[in-house]
Amino acid sequence: MWQQLLKHREALLAGVIVLLVLAIGSRVPSFISPVSLVEIFNDTAILLILALGQMMVLLTKGIDLSMAANLALTGMIVALLNFHYPQVPVWMLLCLSSALGLVLGMINGLLVWMLGLPAIVVTLGTMSIYRGCIFLLSGGGWVNANQMSADFLGLPRAVLLGLPVLSWCAIATVLLVGYFLRYSRTGRALYTAGGNPTAAYYTGIDAGKMQFVSFCLSGALAGFCGYLWISRFAVAYVDVANGFELQVVAACVIGGISTMGGIGRVSGCLFGALFLGVINNALPVIGVSPFWQMAISGTVIVIAVLLNERGNRRKGRLILRNAALARQKQAVKS
Template identity: 55%
Template sequence: MKKILRTREFWLAVVVAVMVFATNIRAPGFATPARLADIFDDSSILIILALGQMVVILSRSIDLSMASNLALSGMIVALVNQAFPAVPVPALMLLAALCGLALGGFNGFFVWRLGIPAIVVTLGTLTIYRGVIFLIAGGQWVNADAFSPGFVAFTRIDFLGLPLLSWYAIVIVAAFYLIMTRTFLGRSFYAIGVNPTAAVYAGINVGKTTFWAFCISGMLSGFAGYLWVSRYVIGSVEVAKGYELTIVAACVIGGISISGGVGTVAGAVLGALFLGVINGALPVINISPFWQMAISGAAIILAVVLNGRSGKQSARLILKEAEHTR
């Protein structure tokens, strides 16, 4: 119990809960299960994306191309659906994930094999992937009436009281929890993030592990591409433009250290929920969109300051150690 109290995830959960109840005082009815389920549903895509970004950040990299990847993969399945309405939706979901996987693998290849810094590679592909949407769609939008009913329904169908979109997020969160705590790959992400040199000596292939991180973030971006287009019923060049920074923000608020190696699945989920709650709550209590942005921004800085302080403590211990070993 004491241990839980000391984790930053616990305190972040407390903050999210306080925000929900405080809003409920100003706007009664906000904290009803139905409204909260809505907020979760609204945050589902961000949760999925934040998990993908998390593995990349853990490996001391960053993926700025996630939103462009999402938009491109989403456009591809939208066009396929428009041209061949008979293709079953699960096949399209798989196609979206595979497109994303390929795009993420492309990033990972450059980082792994050519040793180019991730921020440079993904800054490039951020623009390239979006440019490709122009090429394949000829600058056209795919409008609401162009989609097959199934394409739109597969995020909305109600299952045990929650829309399928929420269930996708729940399943992915569960899978990630398992990957990060119980698999060789998950442990490797932490090891290469905390101390890449030691990881090499322990027989872990750092480059390849980073490559897998990009594959995962890419695959989730691609899958989220289908989810986004289905949920907002539109495919265009503008889809999720600038969203890459929201994803990074969710991770940072969730306590995932930008310098790698530190972060949990619960943190990423809570970071995404925090932003989801702010976006859901502030309009209800009549706070202007400007304040929404300012509050999200302040939360990011606050999170970094708090995480930085808890990190510093251990650094001081290491230094004391270093003096001893002189």
């Protein structure tokens, strides 16, 4: 029973999301209007992008708890640049925030790869460092909407084919990460590095290097979201997205991404983020207390972890397994 349930996890999660939306819509009809559904997806866009970055780290048996701090630091930097130099094009600030995020991710990756430090310890440390850097840059001050240019604020809100640009950014990220993990050699190596380090060794894959690559990618996506977050909410300060990394990890866990590495799909990550997005938007609509919202979200996460533990009993995804076995047999014969 459990195996059948886990086998169709994404379809089950999608069904739960649909039923939840319909149930809320039966009480509040405006909740299921096209405008409302678009807004819910738009509210979930940043969570989804960050969850995809976190997923790649989790696939290699790592975890990145500094993503929200990375987002806040890169967002503050581009907000200050826009305030002092409003003539700088927005696309250049967007590229800069992604590049800065990549550098911050590289710091995490190098500490984990080259020094062999636990990822959770490294990213807890860099999370505090990045938050401290925000305070040093801003002096504890805020950058508000009236200090940002119209172009800086307008890009994520611009509507293209009925959807805001922010939503299109999330859709594009889903497609790119999905293609990368499924069809690229490096993407498949991320699964192998976390799912079966022995197979990775025999096929010439450096598990530590793959962790480094995953931290770089997650950092770049966090930096990309740095601009998107600040522009969407029109404010930059020290505690931006404080604690949001827990929501990101929760979206991955709910979507079936194993914290033990090597197991997970982009579709699961997508539905995990959408589930939290619907929950976060639905509960206030029906008047549920914020404390109950936290309790409900926590209960869902615990259930998801239990399901994941059941799933971890089966074998993870083994890429190039036949090649590894062939090399082992050849070594025995020689």
